[in-house]
Amino acid sequence: MSLRPLLDFLLYDWLQAEKLAERPRYAEHSRETFDAVLDTCERIAREKYAPFNRLVDTEEPRFDGEKVILPAATLAASRAYAESGMLSAAQDYDEGGMQLPFTVEAAANAFFALASVSINSALLTKGNANLLLVHGSPVQKAVFARNEFNGRFSGTMCLSEPQAGSSLSDVATRAVPDGDGFEADPLGPRFRLTGNKMWISSGEHELNENIVHLVLAKIPGPDGKPIPGTRGISLFIVPKKLVDTEGRLTGERNDVALAGLNHKLGWRGTTNTLLNFGEGRYPVRGSAGAIGYLVGEPHEGLRCMFHMMNEARIAVGTSATMLGLAGYYAALDYAKNRPQGRPQGKAGKDAAAPQVRIIEHADVKRMLLAQKSYGEGALALELYCARLVDVQRTGGAQAAAEAGLLLEVLTPIAKSWPSEWCLEANSLAIQVHGGYGYTRDFPVEQYWRDNRLNMIHEGTHGIQAMDLLGRKVRMEEGRGLQLLGARLEQTIARAAAQPALADEAAALTDAWAQVLQATQAAWAGGEPERALANAVPYLQAFGHTVLAWIWLDVACSMPADGSAAAQGRLAAMRFFYRYELPRIGAWLAVVARCDSTCLDLPEEAF
Structure with missing residues (x-):
């Protein structure tokens, strides 16, 4: 397909x-x-x-x-x-x-x-180069970003460490000025880095002339000690091979060493590495430590890195979406060709009748519709987010600002929702295949394995949930939430004017009201620990409501030509409203009452 x-x-x-x-x-x-x-x-x-x-x-x-x-x-x-x-x-x-x-x-x-x-695996290279275009010096842009865009160099992001995964305040990698004249280097203030980074995608390979690592590390504060927390983090360009100001390789290997390859459930075609910086395996220019060039200002590393992280989060959502659709296409093809079972008649099955293809069974149609509603709805969401980027770049000042704020609110959803529900689509694709789906004779087991990573990397579900409920819906006194609500109201008005979509318009109105009420109730007590204890159910409900809005907006643009494509999309939209959107009531109930079942349970009880 x-x-x-x-x-x-x-x-x-x-x-x-x-x-x-x-x-x-x-x-x-x-x-x-x-x-x-x-x-x-x-x-x-x-x-x-x-x-x-x-x-x-x-x-x-x-x-x-x-x-x-x-x-x-x-x-x-x-x-x-x-x-x-x-x-x-x-x-x-x-x-x-x-x-x-x-x-x-x-x-x-x-x-x-x-x-x-x-x-x-080119997405990290793009994100790396895009970050340098925004935060790098003119020389850094010319030497590193442009050579990433032309394919000579590739790029990574080096955040996590063996002892500090998502807890970036506990980063232990250190950077110290490289000699008295370090600020005179045309590639940027030059530092020496020592430390270890874990889970680095494409951290070592021979696909390009060079690899440009963007590394978070802490530099000494005024007292000579690292500043605690995330405030002390700075960002550095650490190339695998040293270059001159024209981007030419100098022939010197930087002290960046592969410590090991991680053996993964999925995404096996992309290297995932543990890297050691400054361990001395490749001594460079007579001093200890890997050479790195400061990007932006000292102690602003995390702010700079978020430019790449947010871009990567949307890319993760798109990857999850396409894996979900790949599984759906495989399951649809299988269901159209696999004969098994017989239709249920008034008197039960007729054993003498020929078998039917499994797509003729209602439950198989249910599983296919679920996959279609998840995958196609998620793709629409990702493209909508991409459209917001274009408005940011080319719209007037007000339109650009609003698009940016909407994108802030939607990014946790764009990353996390496809990661959860397109993974569920892959699980359903295996189910449609039956026992064959559990074998390597068909591709759906690989799609599931590949997709399972997406709920973890670039910020786990729990992190995205706390970002959404703890920061995004409250930023600028809830302005982003208000803007999103206005977009929903526009779609609801368009849909309500079409009799065929009136029921969905009413359901979306009710769902959004539930989200707003739960948001307010969660923060009514002003206790972050209790408000965020159920952040993941909030994320799930918020995401389902956003997808319901996207589907309804898509439905408003469908031609009334009765084509099979239009009929299928309308069916997927209605499936989502009837089978999926009602779930938000249970999710939001625990959010609204600040349920403490999980928060209060002592460790010993497990």
Whole structure:
């Protein structure tokens, strides 16, 4: 089953993406150029990625003592992606980019995630380079960001440590000025780093000339000791190989060493590493420690890194979405071709009748509709978020500010909701396949394994939930929540004017009222510990309400032509409203009463 018709509908019929070409930044584009990009990416994904998805799962990365070895197909896919120009597609012409709308770039990248999320490792490189464009010096942009955009270098983000996963205030990696003249280095204030970083995706490989690590570390405070907490964290560029101011390799290896490869449940085509900085395996320029260049101001590292982290969180949501859709397409194909069982008649089954395909059974249709509603709804959400990025870049001051605030509120949902519910879609895809789904004869078990990571990396569910309830819905005195409510009200008004959507409009009105009431009740006592004790049920309810809104907005744009595609999308929307949206009542009940079942239970009781 092809992804293209769904993307075309969401881009052009729903989001009206071709109207972006009316904005000065995108004036040289048109639907014709957008379609050409989609065609190219669909072809590369079909030829260079999809045929090797199983290969990179079974031939895991290995270290031979000198270098990490990956299948040749991974290098071919990486080169094809770089040569397509997609690494810098949304960047300015001056940066070698296409000035493509981010909405179209996001849609085009969906083909790669669908074909093989495990090969599609360029997202961190883009995020790394984008961060440097915002926070790096002119020389850092020219030397590191531009060479990442052209494919010579790749990039990582190095946050977590063996003893400090998500608790960044406990980061132990240290950075000290490199000699008396460290500020004179044209690449930036030069430091020496020592420490260990864990869970670094694409932390070691031979796919590019160089790897640009963005590393969080603490520098000494005025008293010579590290500043405690996150306030002391700074951000550094630590290249695997040292370069000059023209981006040329100097021939010197930096003191960044692979300590080990993590062996994973899924995403096996991408290396995941433990890196040691400054352990002395590769002594450089006669001093201890890996050479790193400060990005931005001292002690502002976490603020800078959030630029990349938020981008990565939306990318995680998109990856989860496409894995969910990949499983759905496989399950749909299987259900259309697998004969089993007989229809239930008034007198029971007729054993003499021929078997029917399993798609004719109501419960299989239920599982397929659930997958369709999760996957297609999540894709619409991710593209909506991408559209907000374009408004930030090209809208007037007020529109850009509102888009930015809406994106702040929606980012925890864009990351976490697909990570949970498209994983559930993959579980249902296995169920549709029955016992075969549990074997490696079919791809759905790999999709589930690959997707299970997405609830963890770039901020776990619990972290996203606390960010949403503890910060995002309250920021600027609830302004972001108000803006989201206004968007919901616009959709509700449009839907209420269509008799066929009136019931859903009323259901969404009620759901949003429940969310607002629970939000207020959670904070009524002013006790963060109790308010946030049920942050995850709040996240689930909030996410379901957002997806219900997205589905209803999509439904308002569907043609009334009675086509099979329109009929299927309306059925998925109605399924979500009838089977999924009612769940929010139970979730929000524990939030509203600040239920303390989990909070108060002593450790011994377990």
